[in-house]
Amino acid sequence: MAGPHQAAQHSTEVLHQTRKGPCPVKMAVGGFVMAATIGYFVLWSKKKPEASALDVAKVTTGVAKPENTHPR
Known part of the structure; x- marks a missing residue:
């Protein structure tokens, strides 16, 4: 069990983060x-x-030519 002297060792910040956020x-x-x-x-x-x-x-990437977009 934690005693009263151990509670003083914890940070008093409420919103501290232990790791970085996403890149x-x-x-x-x-x-x-x-x-x-x-x-x-x-x-x-x-x-x-x-x-x-x-x-x-080809259409999605923007490299389509007319022969790719017209019926065969």
Whole structure:
């Protein structure tokens, strides 16, 4: 059991933290990856039947050419 002399050794701060918070760069990269993934699946769900998953990926990344977006 703790005695009265042991209570004086603890910090009197109420909101002290023992470890660092999350890194803002990692959170930004994670958010970007999540947004890109959601965007890909939205485009994939609305694609035309003749479009392949690779065509959707090209449109998502912005490297698609007209032959990737027009029916074959």
